[in-house]
Amino acid sequence: MNLELPLIAFILATALATAVLRDVLAAIIAFATYSLGIAVVWVVLQAPDVGLTEAAVGAGVTTVLFLLTIAKTVRPSGDRVLERLDVPALGVTVLIVAVLATTLGALPEIGAADTTVITSDVTQYYLEHAYKEAGVKNAVTAVLAAYRGFDTLGEAVVVYSAGVGLLVVLGKEVFA
Amino acid sequence: MIDLLVTRDYYVASFLLLGIGTYVMIAAGNFVKKVIGMNIFQTGIFLFFIASAYLDGGSPPVLTDSAPYVSPLPHVLILTAIVVGVALTAVALGMIVRIYAEYGTLTEDTLKEVRESE
Structure with a gap:
């Protein structure tokens, strides 16, 4: 409970740092820190599966992709x-946040x-x-692989298409 | 008012993250920075979903723990969304590398000038 507000302050501060830092490398490092903070938020909110994925994919793979990009460019x-x-841009942002904030009272605690x-x-x-029908004690795994297996199949299709898209776009630069 | 903010703190954080993401996407001149902004925007949405699944005193939805559990469904949706987000980021960054190879710039304004002078 006491962890909540410092954590939120931490992720907002790192997100702001990402926004204001002009050097892209500095922004990428700030963003990796932000991802790590968000992974901790998932664990605090009792979503360990999402936390693991975020730490591996959000803080790990995404950061590597960004670093590879600036290594290849400027x-x-x-x-x-x-x-x-x-x-x-600040005007648009304030407008969006203000409109979203009006819904706050209608949201449950x-x-x-x-x-x-x-x-x-x-x-x-x-x-x-979940356990009776899918035989898995982890309800998230049961829903992901059994009840919503088609969603996961769709996800695999998206990742495959992204791979094909990358090959098409980068064919000349990287793989020639 | 303060009570509203404190009991819905994660929703407030999620709205602010959506705002920061939007700002970076519009204001940043550098394309890589714009993609980072898109990632911040995404995590804002993820935070909204995971916060909606939370239950005070609930255990993670692993049935070896004791009831009550937090809802597993938003977790599943967000797991899928994280992976799709990475695929999206990868394609966007691939296009950025291609743009740089073609035009020699990563800045929005310079790219516009180069395109117009062609």
Whole structure:
């Protein structure tokens, strides 16, 4: 409970650092730190599977992809450490956050026992039947691989298409 | 008001992350930075989903633990979304490398000038 607010402050601070740092390498490092903070948030919110994936894929693979990209291209030159403030972009941002914030009162309290997600029939069905029907004690694995197997198949198709797309786009540069 | 913010702190954080992501996507001149902004935006959405699955005093949805559990369904959706997000990032970065090889720049404004002068 006491971990909550410092953690949120940490992820917001690292996200802000990512936004204001002008050097792309510095922004990538700040973003990796941010991903690590988010992975801890998933664990605090009792989502260990998502935390593992985030730490391996978000903080790991994504960072490597970004670093490979700047190794193949350039970093912005110049002495300035911070980005210039973009006022129109800030206006759009404030507008979006303000519109989203108006929905806050309609959202249920976090962790309440009577939220739609927790009391939903689907959640209860998965928790009751996962072991009986799928034979897996981890309900997330049961839903991912059995009940929503087609979703996962779709995900595999997306990853495959991304691989093909990369080959098409980069064929000349990297693989020639 | 304060009560509203404290009981829904993760939702507030999620909205702010969506804001920061949008700002970076619009304001950054560098394409790599724009992709980083897109990733921040994505994690903002992930935070919204995972926070909605949370239950005070709930265990992770592993049935060897004792009830009550947090909801497994949003976790599954976000697992899929994380992997799809990485695929998206990979393709976007591949295109950025290609743009650099073709035009020799990663800056939005310079790219526009180069394209117009052709």
